[in-house]
Amino acid sequence: MRILISDVVSLPTNGNSGAKQRVDIGVEDGRIAFIAKHMPRDSEQGQHQGPWDRVIVGRGRLVLPGLVNAHTHLGMTLLRGYGDDLPLMVWLQEKMWPIEEQLTAEDVYWSALLGIGEMLKGGVTTCGDMYFHMDAVAEAVAETGIRASLSRGIQDISGSGLKGLGEAVDLCRGWQGAANGRITTALGPHAPYTCSPEFLQKTADWAARLEVPIHIHVAETTAEVREIGEKYGTTPLGMLSANGLLDLPMTAAHCVHMEEADIVLAAQKEVRIVHCPTSNLKLGSGIAPVPKMLAAGLTVGLGTDSAASNNRLDIW
Ligand SMILES: [Zn+2]
The missing domain is CATH 3.20.20.140 (Metal-dependent hydrolases)
Structure with missing residues (x-):
């Protein structure tokens, strides 16, 4: 199972609130495979090499540890x-x-x-x-x-x-x-x-x-x-x-x-x-x-x- 969470704001866990950024997160077989700078869909690496079984649009949302x-x-x-x-x-x-x-x-x-x-x-x-x-x-x-x-x-x-x-x-x-x-x-x-x-x-x-x-x-x-x-x-x-x-x-x-x-x-x-x-x-x-x-x-x-x-x- 490959899941992409695209364009979500990442909250760093090191207390550096200024480092918030829009990221794409890939999940493969229940584990986070990568967290990378968000790439728009029409860019060269857009959507980080699909296909994905599921894409979750994270725009306007925050991702943080459980x-x-x-x-x-x-x-x-x-x-x-x-x-x-x-x-x-x-x-x-x-x-x-x-x-x-x-x-x-x-x-x-x-x-x-x-x-x-x-x-x-x-x-x-x-x-x-x-x-x-x-x-x-x-x-x-x-x-x-x-x-x-x-x-x-x-x-x-x-x-x-x-x-x-x-x-x-x-x-x-x-x-x-x-x-x-x-x-x-x-x-x-x-x-x-x-x-x-x-x-x-x-x-x-x-x-x-x-x-x-x-x-x-x-x-x-x-x-x-x-x-x-x-x-x-x-x-x-x-x-x-x-x-x-x-x-x-x-x-x-x-x-x-x-x-x-x-x-x-x-x-x-x-x-x-x-x-x-x-x-x-x-x-x-x-x-x-x-x-x-x-x-x-x-x-x-x-x-x-x-x-x-x-x-x-x-x-x-
Ligand atoms: Zn109790």
């Missing part, structure tokens, strides 16, 4: 608008968890397809996704062409920890590197308040053995910070550190309530933060101290969280 939605739950796209105007814990315990028990693998498959369609239309070409029935999500990712890091969300407060961990390990073994490398995997312990220290240690052992990163929710609400403080005498990030998770590559979603010492520790351990502002505001969780994180040298990405706690999967 966006990354670093934290989402595609299986929840069908739950958009269910449980509005509630704080996180009520939303989660009284609305989401009961209805999620009803979701089948087929529900999650269609939900993921819908979510991926919305993301691709919004320029997102890569996502970090955590949920259950993840084989169905992986199939949707493989079919659509998006790139994704997938993790089976796991916790052990319901007593189903080891079963979930087994499924999570199977997901990593079954899908790592699939779809021409577009699918990678991670282990996804839900959060410090839904996972016991023993369960987190087991998860960390498996992540090290499988050589996959950790994807987790951290310090999302003041209620979580209070609960972890009372139970363990430390912060959510401190609790994860005590159980070995920060010795692994880790993506930490939210991090709304981070103390100065947490930010220093996160920077030392190169924890990658995912800022999810719309979700944090919708659920009344607060506003993450992003300027302080950036000043400490942390890598901060953006996430929507699920459509159920945002209502959109649009990074813009």
Whole structure:
């Protein structure tokens, strides 16, 4: 398949906004073959030696690298608008968890397809996704062409920890590197308040053995910070550190309530933060101290969280 995107304005990624120029982009077999100065159709090299299977006229449009939605739950796209105007814990315990028990693998498959369609239309070409029935999500990712890091969300407060961990390990073994490398995997312990220290240690052992990163929710609400403080005498990030998770590559979603010492520790351990502002505001969780994180040298990405706690999967 040869695709030509003709006469589109290219936005350079080196921060040099003055270097914008009109270009033609050739794509062959799913890879960019060239980016060259735009040649009018009637010039000698016009249209860069076709024939092309498809020509996309880019005039008046901007081409830029794909966006990354670093934290989402595609299986929840069908739950958009269910449980509005509630704080996180009520939303989660009284609305989401009961209805999620009803979701089948087929529900999650269609939900993921819908979510991926919305993301691709919004320029997102890569996502970090955590949920259950993840084989169905992986199939949707493989079919659509998006790139994704997938993790089976796991916790052990319901007593189903080891079963979930087994499924999570199977997901990593079954899908790592699939779809021409577009699918990678991670282990996804839900959060410090839904996972016991023993369960987190087991998860960390498996992540090290499988050589996959950790994807987790951290310090999302003041209620979580209070609960972890009372139970363990430390912060959510401190609790994860005590159980070995920060010795692994880790993506930490939210991090709304981070103390100065947490930010220093996160920077030392190169924890990658995912800022999810719309979700944090919708659920009344607060506003993450992003300027302080950036000043400490942390890598901060953006996430929507699920459509159920945002209502959109649009990074813009
Ligand atoms: Zn989330």
